[in-house]
Amino acid sequence: MKLNSLYGNDINILNVDAVMSLFTTNNGVRALLFVVCLLFLFNIIVNYFGYKNENESSFSKLRKIHNYTNTNGDNGVLYKIAPKHSxxxxxxxxxxxxxxxxxxxxxxxxxxxxxxxxxxxxxxxxxxxxxxxxxxxxxxxxxxxxxxxxxxxxxxxxxxxxxxxxxxxxxxxxxxxxxxxxxxxxxxxxxxxxxxxxxxxxxxxxxxxxxxxxxxxxxxxxxxxxxxxxxxxxxxxxxxxxxxxxxxxxxxxxxxxxxxxxxxxxxxxxxxxxxxxxxxxxxxxxxxxxxxxxxxxxxxxxxxxxxxxxxxxxxxxxxxxxxxxxxxxxxxxxxxxxxxxxxxxxxxxxxxxxxxxxxxxxxxxxxxxxxxxxxxxxxxxxxxxxxxxxxxxxxxxxxxxxx
Known part of the structure; x- marks a missing residue:
């Protein structure tokens, strides 16, 4: 089936039966596996950055740049990054x-x-x-x-x-x-x-x-x-x-x-x-x-x-x-x-x-x-x-x- 485009050209329209043929059992399994893999990778990335943030929250005053004035009036800069071997x-x-x-x-x-x-x-x-x-x-x-x-x-x-x-x-x-x-x-x-x-x-x-x-x-x-x-x-x-x-x-x-x-x-x-x-x-x-x-x-x-x-x-x-x-x-x-x-x-x-x-x-x-x-x-x-x-x-x- 062909239709005229706005510019006067012909375009091919897919037959409905051809579209439906894509949704076979094998293709459905492949799509499901692909989605599961994406979710798994997404979970790994989220956990990785969540773990880094959790570590930084504890003892952060010694693990990253921290310009401070404490109760004793001491000023200083401490750990810029988390120690490599901690x-x-x-x-x-x-x-x-x-x-x-x-x-x-x-x-x-x-x-x-x-x-x-x-x-x-x-x-x-x-x-x-x-x-x-x-x-x-x-x-x-x-x-x-x-x-x-x-x-x-x-x-x-x-x-x-x-x-x-x-x-x-x-x-x-x-x-x-x-x-x-x-x-x-x-x-x-x-x-x-x-x-x-x-x-x-x-x-x-x-x-x-x-x-x-x-x-x-x-x-x-x-x-x-x-x-x-x-x-x-x-x-x-x-x-x-x-x-x-x-x-x-x-x-x-x-x-x-x-x-x-x-x-x-x-x-x-x-x-x-x-x-x-x-x-x-x-x-x-x-x-x-x-x-x-x-x-x-x-x-x-x-x-x-x-x-x-x-x-x-x-x-x-x-x-x-x-x-x-x-x-x-x-x-x-x-x-x-x-x-x-x-x-x-x-x-x-x-x-x-x-x-x-x-x-x-x-x-x-x-x-x-x-x-x-x-x-x-x-x-x-x-x-x-x-x-x-x-x-x-x-x-x-x-x-x-x-x-």
Missing amino acids: LDASIVLISSTSEPNGRLVSNTVESILNSSHNVYSSTNLFTTSQITFPECISSSNEEKLFVPNVTLESLDVVEEELGPLLEPGGFFQPKNCTPKHHVAIVVPFRDRYAHLSIFIRNIHPFLMRQNIAYRIFIVEQTNGKPFNRAAMMNIGFLEALKIYPWDCFIFHDVDLLPLDERNIYSCPRQPRHMSVAIDTLNYRLPYRAIFGGVSAMTTEHFRKVNGFSNSYFGWGGEDDDMSNRLKHANLFISRYPINIARYIMLKHRKEKANPKRYENLVNGINRFEMDGINSIKYDLYSIKYFPMFTWYLAEIKVSDVTS
Whole structure:
């Protein structure tokens, strides 16, 4: 059949029967398979970009360009892109609490940390070849000054410098000797992103020269409640032990940088106060019982005193409470000489003081056995293994908080 077009030309019109012949059973199956394939590819693309967006939403302040002014007035630029070698063990929520016997109850943490994401589990964290190396020597009587680099760089720049020397999660161990101690460095954290970049840039080179095996844990508290430094350190202790049976722990403020390599970050016979002399305090010890800033304790010490109190929200009190706990447990505070245990403090605004700190200190002696690592309740919202540190995002589950 032919019709005249608007321009006077003839056009062929398909016969109705010819059109209907296209809709055979075989052609229908082929069309269905083609549609299914398109839907499958579309689903893969959607999931891929959805996964990228989900990753960026967690810890985004360290994974992309982030010009910020935080509550401390620190300005800076951090990760421009997601770290190439970061291992992601993010979860929606992990609820953790402690039974009276101190055993941490968590139904999902172990499976995550032992999954393929955690290539450095407790069984292979510090494996070496069959070659026997001599024991590492860390101590030295010669003065070795360490000059911190306090220039602010984004963490991706710092990663380019230090990443090749580290294992994922912020691991390091000497290659030519057998380390005597395996040390977990726990850093309680919230909001001080500029400090974190400077701290990471300096603490790794400092520790690498000491011939110890170590890993850095950053424990960040979620927003909402006032900052609880002690609780973050308790969480860091409990979570780090799920990865490896560390010999000792060093609890480290993010704004303190050591100045002498003779200040060895090793496991002490007695709990050690590391930050004896700080520049902002004229390099003098404020009082004999102080145990704040940077402190070192063996795993046995920490368990013996039931960790830190979880009752201190806001600035101050938790370190003096720990000092009381050490005395109660017949432990004493040891220190390196004042000319060795020297630190500088990065500038920041003064934190809001804990209005209940004196009341808690007075009543604290009655809570040693019931307030600590055996009683802390918290939720973990995310666990990530970045090239230079292991990071936790945690929320404390308590009701008695003074804003």
